[in-house]
Amino acid sequence: MKLYNKIKREPKDFIVEEIPILEPKEEGKYYFVKLKKSNVSTLEALRVISRLLKIPLKEVGFAGLKDRYAITEQYLTVPITYQIERKCFKLINNRWKEVNSVNFEKEMGFCLEVLGYVEKFLSLGDLKGNRFIITVKNFEKNMRERFYKNLEVVKSYGFPNYFGEQRFGSVKSRDDFVLRYLLKGDFDGALRSYFFGKSSVDYWGDWRRLYKTLSPALEEYEKDLIRGLMRGLTAEKAFRILPKNVRLMFNFAFQSFLWNEYLREYIEAKYPFERVPFINNWKLSYYTQVYDIDYLRKLEIPYTGHQFSPVDKTLKKIIKKVQQKYEIKKEWFDKEVGGMRVMTDGLRKAVVFPEELKILEKTKRTIKLKFSLPPGSYATVLLRFLLKV
Template sequence: MDLEKFIKRRPADFIVEEVLPFKPQEKGKYKLYELKKSNLSTLQVVRFIASLLKIKPSEIGFAGLKDKIAVTTQYITLPESVNFLENISYLYHGGRWIKADKINFENQTGFSMKFTGFTQTPLSLGDNLGNRFIIKIDNIDKDRRKVFYSNLEVVKKFGCANYFGEQRFGSVKGRNDFIFLYLLKGNIEKAMKIYFSIKGNIKNWGKWEALYRDLKGKLEQYERDLILGLKRGLPPEKAVRILPKNIRLMFNFAFQSYMWNEYLRKYIEAKYPFKRVSFIHNWKLSFYTEVYDIEYLKNLQIPYTGKEFLIEDKTLKEIIKRTLEEHSITEDLFDKELIGIKVLTDGLRNAVFFPEEFKIVQKTKNTITVKFFLPAGSYATILLRNLLF
């Protein structure tokens, strides 16, 4: 059963508010804006603001990518030298941006920005403390309600497995169709074909004018530029670099996030009683139902590759080694330079998280509305999959 049956029926049913670890200052090198949006991705808004201000998207700082089908509040930074209004709102309708006096976030697609002060440094990914959520869960029958309350007791006691959520996998079309793996094999044209197939029909691949017409209404400016570059005879190896760096990095992040999820899934299955829950692309996630060493588990951090961070847990070490081998990832690929980015870099991520300030704020016969806080990098959709299945 899919999670979409229960959540995000309307953007206003999924409210996210970012929490920063600092307060705005009266002076600084960067302007800090509060950005509130509905039914738009963070990158959609960032790219539009960049085009409006005639700056590079990379000059706009933000701490995290917020859900698209939601009403979200987060913060962005702009260089102090950029001249921009203190308050601005835009609707998005029919593929066009329309300036507005205000946005009705419950039933309109759009965003508003409000100047809040200054910072000395730009925001970058992970700079937030976390996010507050208010989520309405729909279609809750009597049996599902029992499952929810039973699972909630487990989460209160043992926390929740800290898997990456579906937002990390927007560039993955199918179960094993990672753009990153085609790039790693040097098949850059195949990688680009998959990328553009997510946008629409690519039957005219190679007939660049026809492909441009087929996809034009669905493309960002840099994607149009890429197709026009191919039309001019630009080789795929150079054309792919027209994509912004953050998009190219997402190809790497999607694969590394999948691998990390696999490490955690296999680790849970090796050590604890567990339940399997369906995820996107017919992948599975496993959630423990009992933990005998919770103090150890809640302090466990799992690396992405194990190159920089040594793995002392023998079970985990063997799982990571075996999973890398299954996907033909060898140590010589760690930190490799690929399409202008460094890939397969190491890092640490907590194996579990504990939702804070969890409250059921409203109940009806068929709905439960919950409120909670999650630390930066943890996903509400993962918590909800654990609670509902």
């Protein structure tokens, strides 16, 4: 992917620091813990913590999922009934082991540090935002003029608040969303899509062969799922073996795709725009000029529109058009499927303005940026526009 030829060449090129809403105190019901990690996803680090420190995963609170290919700092809450202290872990010979320290610029691992105590359990979204320091490499001469021009657009008008590629981790091939199978009651198709996307596989149904082929690259819960199929579980019961936060990602991925389409169509209907490549051959459209920025700045776009019906007539038509295109049925809204409620409604801001946006360093081939974004906004979405890649 072209964007990643410019960023994330090394973990130190992409540094993320969570801006917490909680302040540690001297007493409280929960430990307030800083998790610093490199080359590890938040969920993987949490699974290791749960397994090695004997803390049930549901007892560990966290506010957001941070990038794997980065050096990140975020915060956790753990009930004081469990034992936790400063610890570091590294992946050595494919096994997680406790170590004295981690070289975050070169090694795959994470460290925990207890900062104090808090009264509140952290849940998703419980943060002020995220602070980024990003180094762009291969910053060629022909890119600079475009970069500085687009930087002025962002300073004046912000940028479209699209969901970034991290939101689509469960999409293995173009338009192949696990949730679309679930909504039709096709759990076998959902599992096939989960493991293979739209790729054809001639041994689907031969669960022992599937296990033998895939197991080296699978998470433990994915192995449990296939073992369940080997024992004769139905596809629906096997699907429920997946942790709920994984199952919910299928819903988030599809709804986020639809929401991105609403915003893209809205921008193209109202403003001068440029299309920029995204994942799976999708496109994102970025405005280059806005004549009603005070209005756009306040605009919120619903996920489905069945509970939060838009007043904006253009937006209302676009939501209807996109839902018709992807054959969305009203009976799917708030549907219970696979042990979760899906296609729920909500509101998300159409645009976001980065704060503290500045250039820290620049050379002939690199530029280092610093900025902060509110919860749920993506640095990679901003960078795609600035670099047009």
